[in-house]
Amino acid sequence: MSSESDFLAWIKTQQHATPLVQLPAGDDLAVLSWNAGDLLLIGVDQVLDQVHFDSAVHPPRAIGIKAMNRNISDCAAMGCLPAAALVSVALPRGSGVDYAKELYQGLREAADRFDCAIVGGDTGTWDGKLAISVTILGRSAGIKPITRDGATPGDGIYVTGPLGGSILGRHMTFSPRVHEGRQLAGSGRVTAMIDISDGLSRDLPRICSNAVLDAAVIPIHPDVELGFPVSRAPARTPLEHALHDGEDYELLFTARSTPPLGTRIGTVTAEGGLQLRSASRKLDPLVPLGWEHEL
């Protein structure tokens, strides 16, 4: 079995119907019956070989898991529930059906964990590298989505877990904080939320322009202490890893009163830009050092 149509026939056997999915992948488009009471949240996020993973190192199942989980993490960041996903895969010619199946199984494994149906896809081969694009549909399911825009001065700034060092492996194996996101959004106390993909120092300005972070209380992931044989920035201190590494996929949020979970790391201010308060109480500008892609 080596052709696209055989692979598509196999994928069809993997589909299961849900109340949401009237007609699964296989026609020109899937047909969904969207619940009238639900807002539809939707986004797309791709993973590219040698940018977000390394196909020479990571097995296809792990790559599929990461591709799906990055998108599910966006649902977590809005406080919605993953409902359905679509996947396009550009496969290097000669990858083979087994490789494509492993990729799909990884995507499916990650989606299944949150009862998210894969309702469409496009698989093509080319003389290029592996690229996977996932579109995710989330539903509000009774909880108002949390955007990036609601922070006000005085709000506390929180994270759901320790940061830094994800490049040692956690960037492939993280768990999207969907349940945490739902709990936070449902609490009525959270004013703005985002998931940390590009690094705390790059993602913080996306939810507030002025803030003071306390260096002493920023939780640093144990991975950072393991050392960085493969680090892209070997000169970073542990705190700098936590501030700038990225791909943590913890939630970063602001709240006007104590939220049901999370570690407080700072406060939204009225002015002064983004600042970092050291253990000696000295204030320094927080300069983003995370990912910035050049076009």
Next chain:
Amino acid sequence: MSSESDFLAWIKTQQHATPLVQLPAGDDLAVLSWNAGDLLLIGVDQVLDQVHFDSAVHPPRAIGIKAMNRNISDCAAMGCLPAAALVSVALPRGSGVDYAKELYQGLREAADRFDCAIVGGDTGTWDGKLAISVTILGRSAGIKPITRDGATPGDGIYVTGPLGGSILGRHMTFSPRVHEGRQLAGSGRVTAMIDISDGLSRDLPRICSNAVLDAAVIPIHPDVELGFPVSRAPARTPLEHALHDGEDYELLFTARSTPPLGTRIGTVTAEGGLQLRSASRKLDPLVPLGWEHEL
């Protein structure tokens, strides 16, 4: 201006709000308010450099137009209206912001023609070739979607326009048959429908297993008569071009009584597989020669 964040800021200025779009691209996910009476039709389709276009030949605006129109054509094939789209782009490093903007303008130009909002996207750069994946959301808007599964023996087989020779340029510049698709789906006479992307001989078996096509009445596009200096299959006759070339993006459909538009090219039968009746009334098996991707 050369960074991803600047490009994203520019894209935000291009968004316009609609009753559908409560929160456009720019947050983790876009927020849509889906009309309770509408089915949600959704699919994804990618275009890859040197498979679906050639970045050395085709300008970025034309590539963007094709990427979007392929997806809008899937809406036509279901008889639904394009409502919203999301786009992920993997850009070769060093493409530049102007190139990215031209791509986006092409995507936008094609979407605007059908009042389809671009509500999300992901742009990344890599040491790879240009890949564009578009997710399309269609809405039923009062007309039951037409699937691939409704053809019965005795139905007529029709196409909306002449076929063949699209490689000479039409595969980049075709017009999706959305209005025709709506008219056909709304007529209540159409039993199955698909758009011709892989070629009549490959797409026909997706809507029926048994049929007789009449060679004498299959409409051949004038492009075919222009000759094929760049053809991948120079030995094909004009009829063979119409049967096998692909990327026509005309609608292929079956109807149980005379439809409001289209050219009849054959009849669904109860058995015998797919056959082609020559001018001399001889029946031969119709063997697919269109696209089949090898994994």
